[in-house]
Every structure is written in C-alpha cells, then in structure tokens.
Amino acid sequence: MARRNANGEGSIYKRKDGRWEGAAYLGTISGNVKRLRVYGKTRKEVHEKLTASLAQARQGMLLPDRTWKLAEYLDYWLDRAVNAERRPNTHKRxxxxxxxxxxxxxxRKSLQQLSVRMVEDFYKKLLAECASRNTVYQAKKVLSAALTHAMRQELLLRNVARLAEMPQYKPKEAQYWTAQETITFLSxxxxxxxxxxxVLTVLYGLRRGEVLGIxxxxxxxxxxxxxxxxQIQRIDGKLQEVELKTDSSERxxxxxxxxxxxxxxQRSKQEAARLAAGADWLGAGTKDDLVFTTRTGNPIEPRNLYRSFHRIIEKHGIRRIKLHELRHTNGTAQKDLNVPASDTQAIFGHSSVATTRIYQHVSLSNKRNALEKVENYLFSQQFAEGEAGSRQRLPSGRQIYRRMVSPTSGGPTGIRTQDTWLKRPIRNTVNDHITSVDQVMQVRRRIWKLGCVAVKFAVKDHDLEVAT
Known part of the structure; x- marks a missing residue:
C-alpha cells in the first residue's frame, strides 16, 4: 500500500484522461491560501514539479493571486510603475x-515559466530579424526592468533577463570638439x-531641454x-514643462x-520681440516667464535647437557631432583642465561620478603630453646630443649590472615575443654582456692614460719653473 503524504506535502493522483495531477495548498501574496495544481505525463514528473513549488514556498515565494501572462504583466507594469515613477518620454520609449x-x-508566455533559455532565444531571434544590437540591448533593458518589478512584487525569485546572455553590445563612442573647433562653431x-x-549649452554642458526650460x-x-x-519636452504632441531627469539634475x-x-x-532681444508682437504675445503675464521663446512668446521646440545646430555646422564645414555631444565637449574640456570629476558631476547634475566619466574623454593633446613625458623619461638617458649630431652613449656599469641580473632582456631584432634567457642561448647573452664590459673598460683605460699624460706634463712644467 502506497504511503500517504504528510500534511503540507500535497497529493498526487492519476486523472481519468491518463495524465497525472499534483495539488498542494500554498500561501498567496494577499495573505490567503490557494490550491496549486501541477500536471504531467508521469507521476515522477508531477512529483518533481510539486516538490519544486513546495521548496519555493519554504524559501518565502508566495503564489500570485492570479496567473500572469507576460503581456498582461508588461501592461500592468507600464501603467502602475513606469507611468507613476518615470518621465513621460521614458514611458513612451x-x-x-x-x-x-x-x-x-x-x-503569451507565463510570467513564472520564463526561463533563461527562452530569453536567450528571443535575443537571437530579434537579432536575426535584422534588428540592431542597440535594439536588442533596449529590449533586454526594458524586460529586465519589468522582471525586477515582478521580483519586488514577490512574483518571481530571479530575473532571467539579467541571467540570459545577449549578443555582445558595444555602444558607439561619443564624439567631441576640440577647443579650436568649439571656438570656430561659436563664431x-x-x-x-x-x-x-x-552659448549656454556649450558653457555649462546643458541638455537641450534644460537650456530651453530656464x-x-x-x-x-x-x-x-x-x-x-x-526642462521643455514634447509629450503627446504638446510642448510641456516637465521635471528634470533626476533629483540631482536640479542644481x-x-x-x-x-x-x-x-x-x-537675450532679455533685450525678448523685450523687442514682445513689443513687436503686441497683443499676439502669448508669454505675457504667465508664471513660466521662459528666457528663450519664439517671436510670440511660446516655448521653443527642442528639435529647432537641434536643427539650428546642424544647419550651422553644415554651412561652415565644421566637423559633424550631435547636439548632445556638446555635453561631452564640455566634460572633456574640464578633464583637460584638471577639474576634479566630483566637481564636473555637480555641474552636470549627475547622480554618480561613473556617469560623469562617460562624458570625459582623453584628448589627443593630452595623450601626446603623456607619451612625451614617457619618451623623455625612458629614452633621454640613451642618447646625448653632440655638436655634429647625435651619438650613442655607452651604457654605465649600473645599467650593465641591471641587464645581467634582469630575468628578461631585449632580444635580437625581429623577434615578436619578449625574449627571456630561456628563449635564446645563454652564450649569446654572456657574450653581449662581456662586449659591453669591454667597451666600458676601454673608455676608462683611455681616460686613465690621458690623465697620466696630463699629470706628467704638469709636473715637468712645474720643475722648469722652479729651475728658472
């Protein structure tokens, strides 16, 4: 006779249609008790499913009050979470x-049945349908955010979107202008x-919506x-004044x-426009009192600032960058001027220094300065300038000693890998060192002989002076 399951272990039985069914009572998120049912072709399969569900319950995983399809939960997440916590444009994206x-x-997949394999297959399929890697990355970002919310709602134990591997994504490196290019543009x-x-966009590294919202x-x-x-943004076809990206953006x-x-x-220009518009001026007496407005006092469309920017650089043949990359230009200029990253973070209104460093690039002039320092440090001791040109300076005794005791040394011309003693005959190494020692000793012998001759002539001159 089969053993009867203890309380809390659930029950397993065979159905009339030939399938097996398992059932157990588990707690739900709302605090009620709900009967969980699992199905399978064999008793073993059902037992494994039921055991896994009971193990999750012991770990604190509660049953949802309803069964969610992923599509249903995404709609719920967009309406309840994103719409309430994110900016309108973020919700739209x-x-x-x-x-x-x-x-x-x-x-159509069940929220609880999503697996790492399913998500990885989704990434591959999306990429195969000629979607860009950036599109796949954005899909992963959105799915991961939704599943993280589901975890907070105690609907999931893990985020399979984070665990799934996606095709390697490397965002394009942002461009920036040099100081001379920036001056040319402003002119x-x-x-x-x-x-x-x-001018304010360049000077402070402002976002286009921020500068138009002053x-x-x-x-x-x-x-x-x-x-x-x-900041000024177009939302649902209307220009609106909205909150900044983050709390730290208020600065x-x-x-x-x-x-x-x-x-x-700009104030004088706006006053002249106000007088010219007369009764058509829509900004008069409003609480907003924007600094940058149209000829009739309306907010400026952010895309118009973008259009003006590109019209200028195309007309004057200036290297093309994006309007937002003026922010990168400002950040890189601050880096070149040795402004601390924490100060740039405060100026840009970033919540972390890591974000600020995205906007700071190493300029070519800074690379040149750094490498010239390395060049002077490493190579200035090897060459001495003579009156007629350059001649190679012989190595000192200390340099020869360092070469002899060093575990590695430069090898013959043409080898690709670092030449260790084990990769070339020791005899060659010893001979090279002996040759260097001989060269140094020859120079020192010559100096000694010349010194002796000089002393000898000095003594003779002294004896002649005494005799006279």
Missing part, C-alpha cells in the same frame, strides 16, 4: 519596445536666432546664480561673465 518586440515573441553661430541658447525668475543676477529646475550653477552677458542681450 518603453511602451514602443514592449509593443514592437516583447509582446509579439514572449507575450559661426553668432548670427543664428538661437545663438544665446547655444526661467527669468530662476536667475539671480545679484548673487550670481543660475538655477536649473525644469545651481555660478552665473559666469559670459553667461551674464548673453542673458542680458
């Missing part, structure tokens, strides 16, 4: 990824209607403070002399 990539392939941009906004009431000319508190910048000058000119 995530929704596009969910609708175009995640739902068609993985949407060429002086006649552009958005010149003042472009308000007059957030500028303290007496204390010399420029406050960044909001106070020093009002530099260049910024003060362009802001005063």
């Amino acid at each position: 995530y929704e596009v990824v969910v609708r175009l990539h995640l739902k068609p392939t993985l949407g 060429a941009a002086q006649s552009d209607p958005l010149y003042h906004a472009l 308000r007059w009431r957030e500028i303290d000319f007496e204390k010399g403070i420029l406050s960044i508190r909001q 106070d910048e020093p009002l530099l002399a260049t910024a003060r000058d362009v802001l005063m000119k």
Whole structure:
C-alpha cells in the first residue's frame, strides 16, 4: 500500500484522461491560501514539479493571486510603475519596445515559466530579424526592468533577463570638439536666432531641454546664480514643462561673465520681440516667464535647437557631432583642465561620478603630453646630443649590472615575443654582456692614460719653473 503524504506535502493522483495531477495548498501574496495544481505525463514528473513549488514556498515565494501572462504583466507594469515613477518620454520609449518586440515573441508566455533559455532565444531571434544590437540591448533593458518589478512584487525569485546572455553590445563612442573647433562653431553661430541658447549649452554642458526650460525668475543676477529646475519636452504632441531627469539634475550653477552677458542681450532681444508682437504675445503675464521663446512668446521646440545646430555646422564645414555631444565637449574640456570629476558631476547634475566619466574623454593633446613625458623619461638617458649630431652613449656599469641580473632582456631584432634567457642561448647573452664590459673598460683605460699624460706634463712644467 502506497504511503500517504504528510500534511503540507500535497497529493498526487492519476486523472481519468491518463495524465497525472499534483495539488498542494500554498500561501498567496494577499495573505490567503490557494490550491496549486501541477500536471504531467508521469507521476515522477508531477512529483518533481510539486516538490519544486513546495521548496519555493519554504524559501518565502508566495503564489500570485492570479496567473500572469507576460503581456498582461508588461501592461500592468507600464501603467502602475513606469507611468507613476518615470518621465513621460521614458514611458513612451518603453511602451514602443514592449509593443514592437516583447509582446509579439514572449507575450503569451507565463510570467513564472520564463526561463533563461527562452530569453536567450528571443535575443537571437530579434537579432536575426535584422534588428540592431542597440535594439536588442533596449529590449533586454526594458524586460529586465519589468522582471525586477515582478521580483519586488514577490512574483518571481530571479530575473532571467539579467541571467540570459545577449549578443555582445558595444555602444558607439561619443564624439567631441576640440577647443579650436568649439571656438570656430561659436563664431559661426553668432548670427543664428538661437545663438544665446547655444552659448549656454556649450558653457555649462546643458541638455537641450534644460537650456530651453530656464526661467527669468530662476536667475539671480545679484548673487550670481543660475538655477536649473525644469526642462521643455514634447509629450503627446504638446510642448510641456516637465521635471528634470533626476533629483540631482536640479542644481545651481555660478552665473559666469559670459553667461551674464548673453542673458542680458537675450532679455533685450525678448523685450523687442514682445513689443513687436503686441497683443499676439502669448508669454505675457504667465508664471513660466521662459528666457528663450519664439517671436510670440511660446516655448521653443527642442528639435529647432537641434536643427539650428546642424544647419550651422553644415554651412561652415565644421566637423559633424550631435547636439548632445556638446555635453561631452564640455566634460572633456574640464578633464583637460584638471577639474576634479566630483566637481564636473555637480555641474552636470549627475547622480554618480561613473556617469560623469562617460562624458570625459582623453584628448589627443593630452595623450601626446603623456607619451612625451614617457619618451623623455625612458629614452633621454640613451642618447646625448653632440655638436655634429647625435651619438650613442655607452651604457654605465649600473645599467650593465641591471641587464645581467634582469630575468628578461631585449632580444635580437625581429623577434615578436619578449625574449627571456630561456628563449635564446645563454652564450649569446654572456657574450653581449662581456662586449659591453669591454667597451666600458676601454673608455676608462683611455681616460686613465690621458690623465697620466696630463699629470706628467704638469709636473715637468712645474720643475722648469722652479729651475728658472
């Protein structure tokens, strides 16, 4: 007679249709008790499934109050989590990824049944359908964020999107301008209607939405403070003033002399536009009081700043970079001027120094300076400048000693690997060292002989002077 399962172990029995079924009562997230049912072709298969579910329950994994398909949970996550915690444009980007990539392939899968293999196959399929590696990366990012939320809701024990390997993704390295290229651009941009906004973008490394969101009431000319508190974005077809990307993005910048000058000119320009517009001026008396507006007082479309920027560089033949890469240009300039990364972090409004370092690149001039220091340090002792040219300086006794005791030494011309004593005949090494010693000794013997001759002539001269 088969042993009866103890309380809490569940029960397994054969159904009329020939399949096996297992059942057990487990706790749910809401605090209730729910009967879990598992099915299989054999008793062993059902027993393994039931045992795994009971083990998860003992680890604290509770049953969901409902069975989630991935598509259903993604909609729930977008509506409840992303919509409440992220910016509108972020919600829009995530929704596009969910609708175009995640739902068609993985949407019908059970949330709890997602596996690493399923997700890896999804990545490969997406890449095979001519999607870029960046698209696959964005899909992984969104799926991982949704599954992390499910873990916080105690619906999952692990995030299979993080565990799954995806095709290697290397983002394109951002470009930046040199100081001379930046000066050339600013000189060429002086006649552009958005010149003042472009100057502040270059000077402070502002995002385009941030510079267009500056308000007059957030500028303290007496204390010399420029406050960044909001940004302009187009959401659902309308230009809106929205919060900044993160809490650390809200920051106070020093009002530099260049910024003060362009802001005063911008104020005069805006007043002239206000008078010209008359009753058509839409910005009059509003609480926003934006610094940069259209001829009728409306907020400026961020894409127009982008268009002005590229129109200038194409017209004047300046090397093409993205508007956002002016932020990289500013960060690299600060690095070249030895500004601490923590200070740049505060200026850019980043939440971590790691993010700031993405915007800082090593310029070619800095590379040249560093390598010239290495060149002077390593090679200045090997060559001495003579009156008629350069001649090789003979190695000193200390240098010869270091070569003899060093475990490795430079090998014959043409070898590719580092030449250790074990990779060439010891006889050659010893002969090379003996030759070097002989050269040094010959020089020292010559110096000694010349010294003796000089002393001898000096003694004779002294004897002649005494005799006379």
